[in-house]
Amino acid sequence: MNVFHFFLQHHKEILELALEHLWLVGISTLLAVLIGIPLGIISAHWPVWNKPVLGTANVIQTVPSLALFGFLLPVPWIGARADRLAILALTLYALLPVIRNTYTGIRGVDPSVVEAGRGMGLTDRQLLLHVELPLAVSVILSGVRVAVVVSVGLATIAAAIGAGGLGEFIFRGLAMVNNELILAGAIPAAILALSADFGLGWLERRLQPR
């Protein structure tokens, strides 16, 4: 098969672009988790923040991704480097699933468990760390899983603004009308997304409270 030989021949480049892709997805997901989980905790515990936080994340999600890349281009420092821009955009997109699932996960903890914990004299921080988060972790992880899968897809578009990654193969293949090049980008990207989905899904199930 042509495609197979092409992959074998160019495996180094494919691997390199795949690593670039992973870098973009990894950093942005990490940032989304570091920002999104605390925001989710805040909206779960202080309902007054619920609407603004979730609402903002929702609005960001509705902006078409390519448009968001375009909006951020003129921004100083961010727009100067495509990878910074891509990471910012990917992080923003990953926020909604992380925030929303953190919120749902924490609200979903059995209220009698929370009441018992509070009545026992656990501080809010202890309650959060020892009870709420461990019980919500499976749902939160499900949100992270969605964020990762979405990011893998979005990162392919990021190549349009020069951020590199597997999308570059796709765009170059389109310009050259070269199907093999397109597949060299599309297939690994799909594999990345599926692996992340599968791997994180497995972890999710393992961490589910009994």
Next chain:
Amino acid sequence: MEPTPTNAPVIEFRAVVYTLPNGQQLLHNMNLQVQRGETLVLLGRSGSGKTTTLKLINRLLTPSGGEVRVNGAITAKSDVIRLRRSIGYVIQDVGLFPHFSVERNIGLVPRIEGWPADRIHARVEELLQLVELDSKIASRYPHQLSGGQRQRVGVARALAADPAILLMDEPFGAVDAITRDQLQREFLALQRRLNKTVVFVTHDLREALRLGSRIALMEAGQLVTVLPPQDFLRSTDSLAAAYVQAFREGWDSPAKGGT
């Protein structure tokens, strides 16, 4: 909590009022004293304010007016965490931490208080024996336990740090009659041994009569009367009498159209 003189009330309500943010008043001018070592039962229908009263003791709720005192100190002015750690709390749904084993459930507060591991372990063993559970159960998880076992673990957990006060909110309501009977008997045995000050909420007069040293009858956010079981049975108060009547007729709450 510092020890108070032996004849001072352990828990005291002085003109306590509790109002919800929407203006609804759940407790009106509540005055109550709980003595050391007694089992005070809060008896009433749903909406009578008994659970509200209970939660005011460990400050899960704060009074809108008046004072709640525990061991002489006003709860609203005390360190709420210290307060709650010195009071055992048992609720109907138990609220065992599903991601912890029985041992970790019982040992959570001691662990947070910084007890050494072997002391915690010993204490867990001791408590399991106390609530008549096989020590093999320590490594099991809540979802693997029966309702009765879960409730016993809940009691063990509440007793872990050896609090002088125990608050119990309809703890035996969610199990079948046979298990409930067993649990009530075990409770009495436990009380004879440990002599805790217990505030016990129930809507079941039979349970109140069996377990309480005094019964505090509540209705619509007011304390109606506080009497030892025998006196309660002979009470002329209309609501109390209605309860007793229903009890004798085999029901566990006043018939509709009562007070």
Next chain:
Amino acid sequence: MKQDRHAQVRGLKYEVAVSIILLSLLLLSCAPSHSNRIVIGSKNFTESLMLGELLAQLIEARTHLKVERRFYLAGSYICQQAILAGRIDIYPEYTGTALTAILKQKVGGDRAGVYRRVKSEYETRFGLTLGPPFGFNNTFAMEIRGDDARRLKLKTLSQAAAFTPQWHAGFGYEFMERPDGYAGLAAAYGLHFAAPPRIMDLGLLAPALKNHQIDTAAGNATDGLIPTLDLFVLEDDRHYFPPYEAVSVVRQQALQQHPELAQILSDLGGKISDQEMQKLNYALDGQHRDAQDVAHEFLRSKGLVP
């Protein structure tokens, strides 16, 4: 049995911890970098591709470095981002484009001045530098038929200006719209055409010129069709059009790591004239020959490779 349970819970925690550590390591190692290779980029049109291929083959032939080609990148911005991030080391650019599109400055001045300005800005701001110009200037070209040029003895735009009242002109949409396009040109040379210029699709300009439907058109100086259709490019003697000298943009770090590259770049400097670039473009676009063959042939003809 109690030990089993504890062990199972502890075991899961280890799994999670190990996964996180592995993932972090993977992330850290992903930060793009490469050492023993040179990556050459190019934009997504024939001329850029050709220059990239020439650079690639020269480096392959004359050094021990492995060359990776990342061609068909969609434009200056993409290439700039790639080279800043270290994903490519070299790519062909035009001085005028670098000045306006990347440095966002107004273009003006002569070729040498623009080259100097771009080079020094790139060095200070981006850690990039320019190789010597390849030798051609892919700026706008005012074309006329070869017959007319010879018959009327026209060489420069100033000379041609006198004949414009008898001529019809055809331009692409962009040339008409740009402030530094037709409007400025007409003012600079005093052009007065018989009728307002016709706006046409770029691809139709050359045939229209050939068929006497128009008498002059604005194209690209290195357009492959110029020699084949016997078109003549009038000299921009008043230097109206900005210089678009083709140069290579290089990462200074790559030059430091591989000093042999400097020699390669200077060897290619000045080796490609406007006419020669036209021929190379035509070989690809008109004759549909393979880029690698054409590049190799050219390098041999210049004595740059054995």
